[in-house]
Amino acid sequence: MTPDPIEEMLGAYALDALTPEERALVDAYLPSSPASQEEVSQLSEVAGRLATSAIPRDPPPALRARLLDIVEREAAEWRDAREAEGAPRQLHANAPTAVDAGPSSIQERQPPPMALVTGPRSASPSPVAPGPGTGWGPRVRDSLARFPAYAYGAVGSVVVAAVILVIVLVNRNGVPVTQRTGGPVAQVVDGVRLTGVHFTVDIRGDHTTRVQFQGLPTLPAGKAFELWLVPAHGKPVPVGGFVGNSSHDFSKTYSVDAKPYAVAAVTIERAPGNAATPTLPLALAAKLT
């Protein structure tokens, strides 16, 4: 029996050895598989214990002094602010920036939550969608900086490289458009051949998103494609279902801003494609950040 391509990545996921795109695919998959969530939790704990095999070393004493100085100062500011406001406040509020901790993927490094997706049908930006400077967005930007054209999409034994092009255009109405492109995650998914499928995602300045698919295959009766927006942290948000027309194309503008999301993904679902939780494996994907 052929192993599930995403489940095969769970070890690499626990060791942080996936590309951001692959990690997003696994993140999108996990909510639908409690067994895989459990495995990730167990493997992550083992991976964490590897740290103990490194030889402990004394850091420079100045580091302790520097950290405690920052911490004491922030604690005092927090207490002052709390007294002034008479209410609890956020940990990060007005934190000094003498040492910039920078963005972090801390939550990402913990095993995923067990809850399944029950998000609303309308694809408004998720409250857990990554804001500027959070999540693994900076890592994606780092990757983009290193590679003019970023190849991704290694899943299972089938490696389908989809070149991500980022094009910023201005349409006829003067609305800026950032365009991403995507393609198949695997050549055959659920018995459907996806070779040659190509799509673009236009993230528009008016907070709408236009998608255009070309080369869509004819799906079996009772099946439809479903588009998802996947945040760097959190659950995939369903956008809408569709099938290709007689020319095997599909295009539509959705009233949703894709900018806060990390990945646009497409799965094959039961028609009309309005599932609340994506069925895996993923069929198509495009990196958005």
Add this chain to the structure above:
Amino acid sequence: MSDEDLVARLRERDSNAFTALYDRYCRMSFGLAYRMLTDPSAAEDVVQEAFLSVWRQADTFRPERSAARTWILSIVHHRAVDRLRRGTATQEVSDASLDYTPDRVDESTDVEHEVRAHMEANEVHRVLGLLPLEQRRAIEMAYFAGLSHTEIAGKLSVPVGTVKGRLRIGLQKMRTLLDHAEVRDTAHDA
């Protein structure tokens, strides 16, 4: 006080709790960062960034998902991986990295905690040594050198799928072996 209790106190900006956590894990954190980056200055930066994240983002810790120590060390690891992938530090994994020798116990630190840490380090090292060489090497290249599975496949000249399998199966074996060791120790204590 447990690690988890200390992290909970960070949410109330308890700097004493931070100091206790730092003293408990600074050597392990610096050792991990140094092993990954092989540059003391870079390791110092990573540990500083990581502990400030622990301080500022204590509310993101979920005790039901992992132990506090795992959480802290995962932050250090992730920061070091980020730095490696930015290309600001380089590291080559060699078999010498497996030659773990328990370090001295610094009497100025929490002795009980240090002793436990050393015992666990020995156990993890022993279990790593029980893995088939190809699995151990893949895990070390991923965890300590911060390489992606694709990069590991390139360095080892094996298919990506093979690397994914080695990483997953290797970790599964480690878990089984560590669980057996804990059962054995518990039985021995009883």
